[in-house]
Amino acid sequence: MIAMLVLLAVIVVVGLWVMGLYNGLVGSRNEVKNSWSQIDVQLKRRHDLIPNLVEAVKGYMGHERGTLEAVTKARQQAVDLSSASAEDRAKVENALSQTLRSLFAVAEAYPDLKANQNFLALQEELTATENKISFARQYYNDAVLRLNNRIQMFPSSIIAGAFNFQMEQFFQVDAPEDRQVPQVKF
Amino acid sequence: MWELVRANQRRAATLVVVMAALLFAVGYAAGEALRPGAGLGGLFVAFVVWVVLSLVSYYSGDSIFLSLAGAHKIAKSDNPTLYNVVEEMCIASGISRVPDIYVIDDAAPNAFATGRDPQHASVAVTAGLLETLNREELQGVIAHELGHVANRDVLYMMMVGVMLGAIVLLADVGTRVMFYGGGRRRTSSREGGQGQAVILILAVVLMILAPLIAQLVYLAVSRRREYLADACSALYTRYPEGLASALEKISHSTAKLASASRATAPMYIVNPLGATAKGLAELSSTHPPTSERIRILRSMGGGAGYRQYDEAFRKVTGRPVGVVPATSLQQAAPAAVAAPAAPDARARFERVRQTTDMLWRLNQYAFIACACGTTLKVPPAYVGKEIACPHCGAKHVVPAATGAPPQAAAS
Numbered sequence: 388m389i390a391m392l393v394l395l396a397v398i399v400v401v402g403l404w405v406m407g408l409y410n411g412l413v414g415s416r417n418e419v420k421n422s423w424s425q426i427d428v429q430l431k432r433r434h435d436l437i438p439n440l441v442e443a444v445k446g447y448m449g450h451e452r453g454t455l456e457a458v459t460k461a462r463q464q465a466v467d468l469s470s471a472s473a474e475d476r477a478k479v480e481n482a483l484s485q486t487l488r489s490l491f492a493v494a495e496a497y498p499d500l501k502a503n504q505n506f507l508a509l510q511e512e513l514t515a516t517e518n519k520i521s522f523a524r525q526y527y528n529d530a531v532l533r534l535n536n537r538i539q540m541f542p543s544s545i546i547a548g549a550f551n552f553q554m555e556q557f558f559q560v561d562a563p564e565d566r567q568v569p570q571v572k573f
Numbered sequence: 574m575w576e577l578v579r580a581n582q583r584r585a586a587t588l589v590v591v592m593a594a595l596l597f598a599v600g601y602a603a604g605e606a607l608r609p610g611a612g613l614g615g616l617f618v619a620f621v622v623w624v625v626l627s628l629v630s631y632y633s634g635d636s637i638f639l640s641l642a643g644a645h646k647i648a649k650s651d652n653p654t655l656y657n658v659v660e661e662m663c664i665a666s667g668i669s670r671v672p673d674i675y676v677i678d679d680a681a682p683n684a685f686a687t688g689r690d691p692q693h694a695s696v697a698v699t700a701g702l703l704e705t706l707n708r709e710e711l712q713g714v715i716a717h718e719l720g721h722v723a724n725r726d727v728l729y730m731m732m733v734g735v736m737l738g739a740i741v742l743l744a745d746v747g748t749r750v751m752f753y754g755g756g757r758r759r760t761s762s763r764e765g766g767q768g769q770a771v772i773l774i775l776a777v778v779l780m781i782l783a784p785l786i787a788q789l790v791y792l793a794v795s796r797r798r799e800y801l802a803d804a805c806s807a808l809y810t811r812y813p814e815g816l817a818s819a820l821e822k823i824s825h826s827t828a829k830l831a832s833a834s835r836a837t838a839p840m841y842i843v844n845p846l847g848a849t850a851k852g853l854a855e856l857s858s859t860h861p862p863t864s865e866r867i868r869i870l871r872s873m874g875g876g877a878g879y880r881q882y883d884e885a886f887r888k889v890t891g892r893p894v895g896v897v898p899a900t901s902l903q904q905a906a907p908a909a910v911a912a913p914a915a916p917d918a919r920a921r922f923e924r925v926r927q928t929t930d931m932l933w934r935l936n937q938y939a940f941i942a943c944a945c946g947t948t949l950k951v952p953p954a955y956v957g958k959e960i961a962c963p964h965c966g967a968k969h970v971v972p973a974a975t976g977a978p979p980q981a982a983a984s
Contacts, residue, residue: 422667429664511653511654511657512657514657515653515661518657519660521911522661522664522809523664525811525911526665529908
């Protein structure tokens with residue numbers, strides 16, 4: 388009788404422990420999904436803002452046709468690949484960030500443009516969206532790190548193996564100026 | 574990140590229990606002092622006072638606080654930059670609801686957050702802060718405030734503050750009763766004897782010491798929470814220098830925040846009532862010395878995580894125990910400092926103009942863009958009247974203001 392009770396207690400405790408590990412893994416996986424959708428929202432927002440920006444600067448920057456076309460082309464590529472894998476999307480979105488940076492750098496040379504309220508509002512929106520993308524990416528990468536750690540580390544690795552939890556990819560940064568700061572690689 | 578929240582909750586729960594014990598002891602002592610044997614009655618009164626104060630502060634503490642500070646709620650169109658920075662930091666901290674944003678019309682740069690949980694949070698900044706700080710610095714300050722929100726600091730400081738208030742109140746009533754009603758009581762209970770006297774002396778000692786102890790505990794917790802919010806800010810922004818330089822600018826400002834009082838001071842990012850003291854006086858301060866906070870942020874050595882903050886904290890303050898709970902240090906992901914994604918290009922005069930325009934709008938001024946390039950800002954008394962542009966003489970009919978109506982913290 389007592390042996391039975393002890394056995395039962397052990398089974399319950401182990402069961403609770405496994406449940407805790409499993410729930411932790413599910414929580415991490417949902418966090419990754421959730422933070423990825425946050426990146427997605429911001430990338431879409433950027434895609435929507437860019438045509439307005441190009442429209443607003445066209446009249447002022449007739450001589451910078453090349454820069455404008457590069458932005459439009461990079462945006463189109465990003466839109467086309469908007470349901471691709473994290474790695475592919477990171478590549479085209481980083482290219483889009485580059486072209487936008489050069490567009491704003493060129494805009495510095497046009498005082499009329501810099502006094503245009505519409506342009507200033509769009510610039511603020513795009514700056515903010517750019518920041519939001521980078522913070523969403525930061526949060527996503529942290530979430531991925533937590534999930535991957537849980538999947539690889541003992542003892543949750545056993546549960547992860549049994550229930551077939553998959554490791555997720557990081558959203559890598561490709562911009563040269565971001566590379567200058569020391570980065571921790573895994 | 575959530576590990577830190579949980580560790581904070583455990584600590585806060587312990588603190589609340591200790592303060593509650595202190596409160597009930599004072600209640601009991603006050604009851605005994607009033608009439609021997611009435612200790613349980615005092616306990617009951619202490620409980621009722623505590624419940625009532627807690628309920629009021631839980632449900633309307635934030636709106637009381639915001640209206641005390643003279644804060645006005647703004648919409649995105651009033652100040653897109655501020656609004657965007659708050660949204661950015663929400664994303665970085667993983668807070669799902671963007672807090673309500675308030676502005677205080679005051680030249681002293683300062684900020685605070687309030688609200689019992691992330692679903693009911695508000696952040697308030699002064700106009701002086703918006704004028705003084707650039708985007709990276711503003712991010713640092715907002716991230717610090719959202720750190721308070723994410724850690725549920727506001728709720729716990731409120732709960733502990735309420736208990737402190739109740740303890741002070743009861744101890745005050747108790748000592749008064751003993752002082753004035755003492756003679757009558759003593760004659761009626763002369764047969765009480767030795768035991769009564771001992772209890773009475775204990776009660777007096779408790780009522781004198783409890784408010785002091787409660788206050789010191791409250792202040793120590795308040796300072797610790799400031800450090801932790803700084804650590805959160807560094808982690809969210811991955812750029813400790815932003816907050817460091819913001820703190821520097823705020824502490825160098827000589828303007829005093831008119832609406833701040835001793836009761837509301839602990840809520841602000843930097844003590845609005847003046848410089849924080851070192852040494853023994855530090856014990857009676859709600860905020861750690863700003864210079865120390867800046868030095869910690871600048872000694873993080875290329876890292877932005879909790880671990881680096883904790884190491885920098887121990888190095889700068891020389892204290893053996895760090896400020897971040899050990900469980901969150903174990904879980905802390907390594908975080909390197911990143912350059913700001915899009916550096917701020919706005920000059921100071923643009924920020925000042927944006928801020929003053931926002932304040933005009935909040936005060937129901939109408940904005941008219943004249944064809945000559947001038948923007949007329951017309952007070953609400955002129956709505957519907959015809960005015961001439963002072964530059965080109967063109968006539969305009971003043972429309973009703975489109976800005977958000979001035980709102981005295983009604984949430």
